Amino acid sequence: MTKPEIIQNLINAYAEAYQNLGYSSLMGKIVALLIASPEPMSLDEISGELQMSKGPVSQIARKLKEHRLIEKVWIPGERKDYYRAVEDIFGQAFANYASSMRRNQRLGEEFEQLSKAVPAQDEQTRHLATRMNEMKLFYEMMDESNRAFLQNWRDNVKPGLEELQDEPAGKQS
Amino acid sequence: MTKPEIIQNLINAYAEAYQNLGYSSLMGKIVALLIASPEPMSLDEISGELQMSKGPVSQIARKLKEHRLIEKVWIPGERKDYYRAVEDIFGQAFANYASSMRRNQRLGEEFEQLSKAVPAQDEQTRHLATRMNEMKLFYEMMDESNRAFLQNWRDNVKPGLEELQDEPAGKQS
DNA sequence: AACAATATTTGAAAATTTTCAAACGAATAA
């Protein structure tokens, strides 16, 4: 398999994966492209490579930047914006997911309280309170597990990987 | 807040949460309804409660059953199908997610190999191999963490919760 | 300040997903 074919396959695989996770497939394509690129890429290069007009690419790039999966880099003497994948993109994607899961914890809390506050307690309100308590507990424990995993990755594993390769250059915007 | 209002809010919250996770919002509504119901519900009851025709409800219920989030129960003397949320629905939802994450691990493996197999090794192929190796390692470790968490939940925590309440009745189909 | 290059926004078109109503099929009861 040739290099361009591999990259195209990676782009397709990420597009599908992001789609399955409920994001737009364009998000996955941009992420794949930037993961695969040793150098930062401009908006024009990205939309050119993906055969897509600049409008959607600009919008999705902003979202990815908000989610801290990609970042702008300043290239001296250049007027264009350049993007690259952030240093710990897998860890950051995980952190985003973990954060969205904390909403479930809060939902459990909220609805446990609400169902206990109903004046006329019956079988259903008690049942709901029990379930919601279980939900709260589950996502609490899950969050603890998630935090421990991410900290271990960032403190112990990722730094070891980084030693083996060059650090990226360029100042951020 | 009255009981019907609480349940409606729960349905809306789950609809939004499922939507954000990339599933149909109807999926979330059905799950919420069955989590809130102490008794199994028939297709008609579900679609009636959600004010939705039976077609989509039937299709989505099948998907939820495939994902082992809900199950059919047999009610003696009744012709209708009855559904309820499975015993450990939060754990099962997590298991489904963990399983989908294992695909990322395989992607990392696959593309690391592919990029190493390119005859003309250059900066980009080496860069890609490094990134894909990192990806593989990250999702490997994540999977270990996920398995440990789920096992702890199922072996140590969930059984303790179950002792406090009645076990469900009815045989499965 | 005026111009040139680039990025973002916008409204409409295209594509996709969701939903419904009705037809169909399967299973049970009479």
Place this chain on the structure above:
DNA sequence: TTATTCGTTTGAAAATTTTCAAATATTGTT
């Protein structure tokens, strides 16, 4: 066997999301 009661499938309508092309805004250069 026939009728009845559900569940599922299907094709089209409705709603939503994605994408584009063009207009607008922003930034840097002269």
